Amino acid sequence: MLSVAEAQARILADLVPTGPELVSLAESWGRIAVADIAARLDNPPADMSAMDGYAVRAEDCAPGNVLSLVGEGPAGHPFPGRVGSGETVRLYTGSVVPQGADAILIQENARQDAERVTVAATPGVGQHIRRRGQDFARGEMVVPAGRALTARDIGLVAAANHAWVAVRRRPVVVILSTGDEIALPGDPIAPGGIANSNTPMLAALVRACGGEPVMLPAARDTAPDIARLAQGIETADLLLTVGGASVGRYDLVQQGLERIGLTVDFWKIAMRPGKPLMHGRIGRVPVLGLPGNPVAALVCGLIFALPAIRALAGHQERCLPEDRAILGGDLPENDRRADYLRATLSRVPDGSLVATAFDRQDSAMLHILASSQALILRPPFAPPARAGESCRVVRLDTLSI
Amino acid sequence: MLSVAEAQARILADLVPTGPELVSLAESWGRIAVADIAARLDNPPADMSAMDGYAVRAEDCAPGNVLSLVGEGPAGHPFPGRVGSGETVRLYTGSVVPQGADAILIQENARQDAERVTVAATPGVGQHIRRRGQDFARGEMVVPAGRALTARDIGLVAAANHAWVAVRRRPVVVILSTGDEIALPGDPIAPGGIANSNTPMLAALVRACGGEPVMLPAARDTAPDIARLAQGIETADLLLTVGGASVGRYDLVQQGLERIGLTVDFWKIAMRPGKPLMHGRIGRVPVLGLPGNPVAALVCGLIFALPAIRALAGHQERCLPEDRAILGGDLPENDRRADYLRATLSRVPDGSLVATAFDRQDSAMLHILASSQALILRPPFAPPARAGESCRVVRLDTLSI
Numbered sequence: 001m002l003s004v005a006e007a008q009a010r011i012l013a014d015l016v017p018t019g020p021e022l023v024s025l026a027e028s029w030g031r032i033a034v035a036d037i038a039a040r041l042d043n044p045p046a047d048m049s050a051m052d053g054y055a056v057r058a059e060d061c062a063p064g065n066v067l068s069l070v071g072e073g074p075a076g077h078p079f080p081g082r083v084g085s086g087e088t089v090r091l092y093t094g095s096v097v098p099q100g101a102d103a104i105l106i107q108e109n110a111r112q113d114a115e116r117v118t119v120a121a122t123p124g125v126g127q128h129i130r131r132r133g134q135d136f137a138r139g140e141m142v143v144p145a146g147r148a149l150t151a152r153d154i155g156l157v158a159a160a161n162h163a164w165v166a167v168r169r170r171p172v173v174v175i176l177s178t179g180d181e182i183a184l185p186g187d188p189i190a191p192g193g194i195a196n197s198n199t200p201m202l203a204a205l206v207r208a209c210g211g212e213p214v215m216l217p218a219a220r221d222t223a224p225d226i227a228r229l230a231q232g233i234e235t236a237d238l239l240l241t242v243g244g245a246s247v248g249r250y251d252l253v254q255q256g257l258e259r260i261g262l263t264v265d266f267w268k269i270a271m272r273p274g275k276p277l278m279h280g281r282i283g284r285v286p287v288l289g290l291p292g293n294p295v296a297a298l299v300c301g302l303i304f305a306l307p308a309i310r311a312l313a314g315h316q317e318r319c320l321p322e323d324r325a326i327l328g329g330d331l332p333e334n335d336r337r338a339d340y341l342r343a344t345l346s347r348v349p350d351g352s353l354v355a356t357a358f359d360r361q362d363s364a365m366l367h368i369l370a371s372s373q374a375l376i377l378r379p380p381f382a383p384p385a386r387a388g389e390s391c392r393v394v395r396l397d398t399l400s401i
Numbered sequence: 402m403l404s405v406a407e408a409q410a411r412i413l414a415d416l417v418p419t420g421p422e423l424v425s426l427a428e429s430w431g432r433i434a435v436a437d438i439a440a441r442l443d444n445p446p447a448d449m450s451a452m453d454g455y456a457v458r459a460e461d462c463a464p465g466n467v468l469s470l471v472g473e474g475p476a477g478h479p480f481p482g483r484v485g486s487g488e489t490v491r492l493y494t495g496s497v498v499p500q501g502a503d504a505i506l507i508q509e510n511a512r513q514d515a516e517r518v519t520v521a522a523t524p525g526v527g528q529h530i531r532r533r534g535q536d537f538a539r540g541e542m543v544v545p546a547g548r549a550l551t552a553r554d555i556g557l558v559a560a561a562n563h564a565w566v567a568v569r570r571r572p573v574v575v576i577l578s579t580g581d582e583i584a585l586p587g588d589p590i591a592p593g594g595i596a597n598s599n600t601p602m603l604a605a606l607v608r609a610c611g612g613e614p615v616m617l618p619a620a621r622d623t624a625p626d627i628a629r630l631a632q633g634i635e636t637a638d639l640l641l642t643v644g645g646a647s648v649g650r651y652d653l654v655q656q657g658l659e660r661i662g663l664t665v666d667f668w669k670i671a672m673r674p675g676k677p678l679m680h681g682r683i684g685r686v687p688v689l690g691l692p693g694n695p696v697a698a699l700v701c702g703l704i705f706a707l708p709a710i711r712a713l714a715g716h717q718e719r720c721l722p723e724d725r726a727i728l729g730g731d732l733p734e735n736d737r738r739a740d741y742l743r744a745t746l747s748r749v750p751d752g753s754l755v756a757t758a759f760d761r762q763d764s765a766m767l768h769i770l771a772s773s774q775a776l777i778l779r780p781p782f783a784p785p786a787r788a789g790e791s792c793r794v795v796r797l798d799t800l801s802i
Contacts, residue, residue, distance in 0.1 A: 076581030155602030
């Protein structure tokens with residue numbers, strides 16, 4: 001059995017991000033920039049006023065001095081002339097500072113009476129002026145390649161005068177659940193059968209990772225049916241199969257996919273839930289075979305499919321971040337399989353996170369999985385741990401997964 | 402000037418969540434459930450085997466005993482008969498446990514030779530059996546009203562046999578930027594003009610809050626143009642205006658919107674960046690007037706528009722969560738306006754967050770805003786604070802905003 005880290009490394013080893021596509025800036029939220037984005041102009045484009053007030057020469061502004069108002073320059077309508085000695089021009093936030101002026105006399109420090117402006121307090125040279133290019137200069141990189149674009153990034157890219165952004169294409173992830181016992185929600189369910197929870201759940205996981213899910217109809221438990229449904233996989237970026245990856249007689253995913261060229265890399269991981277995990281390729285398409293148990297499918301999805309999809313999508317941070325928390329209860333020693341315990345989170349008054357494992361860790365309990373706010377990570381052969389000790393957690397409550 | 406909390410309360414006071422719409426389960430990721438969702442079946446639907454092995458009567462399983470194999474019941478194909486004394490049935494993970502059996506003899510503890518199965522270790526009564534309904538029972542609520550559906554929730558709702566989900570409609574949020582100085586990115590920019598960053602940035606913010614943005618063309622700085630562009634607003638759920646909310650001569654948003662029925666509730670908040678914030682209504686449509694400075698627009702968007710959109714969308718948690726961090730540098734005392742300082746985050750070895758404010762807090766610095774990982778919250782009249790003290794932060798790095 002491989003360790004989790006070895007398996008992640010082998011899965012990620014030869015994944016190549018998808019190619020670029022153009023999207024309009026307004027549609028680029030959450031997408032991954034393919035290349036550095038450079039500013040196409042200076043921002044501010046000129047020296048600008050940061051306040052409502054008057055463009056002045058600071059040396060003219062002894063308190064009590066009276067300046068001659070020679071014009072105005074509202075935002076978008078720069079005053080075309082020059083501020084001479086003893087002169088001033090009315091400005092507003094975002095106005096271009098006219099030539100000759102070197103400070104802004106804010107309106108709270110001035111009294112205007114027709115064409116005369118009386119100074120009440122002296123501004124410093126440069127005060128309340130935003131210098132041309134102080135935010136960014138033309139040619140400066142504003143967003144680096146590989147960034148998942150936030151609302152703030154989009155504002156910055158817009159200010160840098162881009163209407164289009166080259167982003168990575170969403171990787172197409174095909175989901176193939178198998179099993180004679182599963183039926184689509186709402187379809188007739190045979191005796192002893194269950195509703196197919198894995199396909200829609202993993203489709204949502206794929207979306208959360210920046211991929212584009214393709215849900216296949218579920219395959220029956222025969223190798224030919226599995227092979228038939230996976231036909232055409234060569235146009236996908238990743239195939240996720242679910243179920244049929246354990247050792248029983250009815251474990252036919254590998255047999256089915258071998259008919260269309262599967263080569264298997266490995267298929268057992270030292271973790272719980274989810275020992276049976278298959279990794280391989282059909283031609284250029286990587287294949288991950290997740291266990292059929294929905295809790296194991298989701299946890300293996302988080303630990304292996306999420307980094308793979310994020311790598312294909314061009315994300316720079318691939319694996320889920322780990323946090324530290326305080327254990328809310330005792331835990332027994334662990335065996336040779338890394339354990340991912342479903343847990344709740346709370347906070348103690350000093351703000352520290354407390355993670356408490358559910359008593360029932362049965363990997364068929366979807367309701368407990370959906371109620372979990374974190375997974376507590378227990379490495380192989382971890383000694384017994386007591387309430388109050390520090391532990392490693394993956395937070396689920398911030399993920400939408 | 403109103404406090405931030407008073408302003409939030411007045412904005413949220415009479416917002417009503419949008420009505421329901423049906424979406425297919427596969428399209429429900431991130432949407433808000435309108436009503437409690439109850440299970441339509443028991444899960445598991447019957448007593449099921451949790452392992453590959455043999456259905457047995459535990460009392461027959463003294464080590465060395467030989468059982469007679471009378472059939473098999475793979476998942477989806479329940480064995481139709483009964484397990485009698487001294488008999489066993491081959492099962493797999495997810496198989497229905499046949500009548501008469503009360504335990505699963507896992508295959509690792511058995512040796513099968515044609516129709517004879519030799520017991521190597523005695524299972525406990527009920528061992529490796531998942532009881533009917535142990536995950537959830539028919540009629541049990543599996544997802545509560547108001548929940549933003551995660552991938553795990555979708556798995557649970559699928560297992561509960563729903564193909565459709567009633568979710569809240571995405572609130573339609575109309576964005577109207579104003580200003581003679583702004584041009585759409587890629588369009589010709591006049592001297593002293595800037596690219597319109599607010600409209601696409603706020604559209605992304607709206608999406609991040611679960612809303613549907615409608616971007617209007619930017620209005621010129623005249624009351625009639627503003628009124629003309631805001632016509633038809635009655636079909637929206639919220640109007641966000643940007644710019645023109647301060648006290649200068651060219652501040653025309655209120656004058657423009659009053660022509661189509663705006664009533665103003667308040668328009669000044671004791672915060673920085675962003676003192677000029679307008680709240681009102683046009684008929685039934687709430688209106689928020691954000692400052693035109695992009696940094697102030699984004700921060701006011703986070704503090705006021707985000708909770709409003711989340712309230713309209715039916716989210717139960719409306720305001721951004723606050724975290725605690727350790728100050729990475731000294732801060733001076735604060736005046737009467739609550740301050741939201743752009744900051745970076747790092748971690749010290751014990752895992753605690755450290756928040757360090759940027760030296761430049763100029764509210765025109767979009768590049769610094771986009772690089773920020775948190776806002777440090779400084780309440781009005783906060784005393785000077787020293788590096789190492791605890792502070793309140795809103796994390797931006799986990800938000801996609």
